[in-house]
Amino acid sequence: MPDKPSIVAVGAHAADMEFSAGAALLKHAQAGWDAHVIHLTLGEKGSATLSPEAYGAQKRAEAEAAAAVLQATPHFLPFADGELFATEDAALAVARILRQVQPQVVITHWRESIHSDHTAAYEIARRAMFLAGIRHFDLDGLPPMRWARLYFADNWEDPDHFRPYHFLDITAVMEQWKAAFDCFAIGRGEGGFPYWDWYQARTRLHGIALRTGHAMAFAVDEARMIQQRDLL
Numbered sequence: 753m754p755d756k757p758s759i760v761a762v763g764a765h766a767a768d769m770e771f772s773a774g775a776a777l778l779k780h781a782q783a784g785w786d787a788h789v790i791h792l793t794l795g796e797k798g799s800a801t802l803s804p805e806a807y808g809a810q811k812r813a814e815a816e817a818a819a820a821v822l823q824a825t826p827h828f829l830p831f832a833d834g835e836l837f838a839t840e841d842a843a844l845a846v847a848r849i850l851r852q853v854q855p856q857v858v859i860t861h862w863r864e865s866i867h868s869d870h871t872a873a874y875e876i877a878r879r880a881m882f883l884a885g886i887r888h889f890d891l892d893g894l895p896p897m898r899w900a901r902l903y904f905a906d907n908w909e910d911p912d913h914f915r916p917y918h919f920l921d922i923t924a925v926m927e928q929w930k931a932a933f934d935c936f937a938i939g940r941g942e943g944g945f946p947y948w949d950w951y952q953a954r955t956r957l958h959g960i961a962l963r964t965g966h967a968m969a970f971a972v973d974e975a976r977m978i979q980q981r982d983l984l
């Protein structure tokens with residue numbers, strides 16, 4: 753059983769979790785946690801000029817560089833960009849990693865997205881947590897995962913009904929988070945979409961709500977939106 757607490761982000765494409773949750777991963781790593789990113793696909797079909805093979809190799813190298821900046825361990829699963837489905841194989845592949853890592857916190861995509869790979873990633877992560885936690889599913893003899901808190905990241909492609917609920921002050925790690933964006937061609941704006949502008953503006957708005965510099969927001973299941981008080 754790992755002796756440090758750990759946090760795992762499960763993303764559809766390399767870059768999804770570095771952009772939408774990277775600052776949170778780094779904050780936990782700096783606090784002594786083990787941080788991990790699971791890439792279900794490389795996002796290899798995202799280039800207008802490169803073949804999926806060439807761009808996949810580039811994305812993998814970019815994700816490895818970004819993980820080093822964020823002090824996280826990357827895990828690459830062999831599924832295909834644009835063809836990600838919530839299959840049992842995919843859930844089992846993620847569940848095996850969850851049992852090895854034994855995370856206290858899991859982050860993944862919000863359930864509603866304009867990208868079907870993202871909604872598949874949400875379903876895969878949920879099913880993987882279920883499979884990892886049930887002791888009667890044998891996964892290569894790995895011990896069952898204890899209960900972990902599930903959070904959904906604030907992603908520009910997953911906005912419908914996304915309700916920010918938990919906010920992390922990320923002001924102190926903005927420089928390193930930007931450095932992780934810069935590891936990716938798309939993070940440098942070369943793909944046409946201004947990723948950094950969106951994420952820095954979004955986290956600045958959340959920061960204003962918190963009366964700080966920048967903040968990263970996460971949604972949770974409605975069942976977890978309960979707070980006990982002695983008096984109102």
Ligand SMILES: [Zn+2]
Binds near residue numbers: 768870
């Ligand atoms: Zn994506």
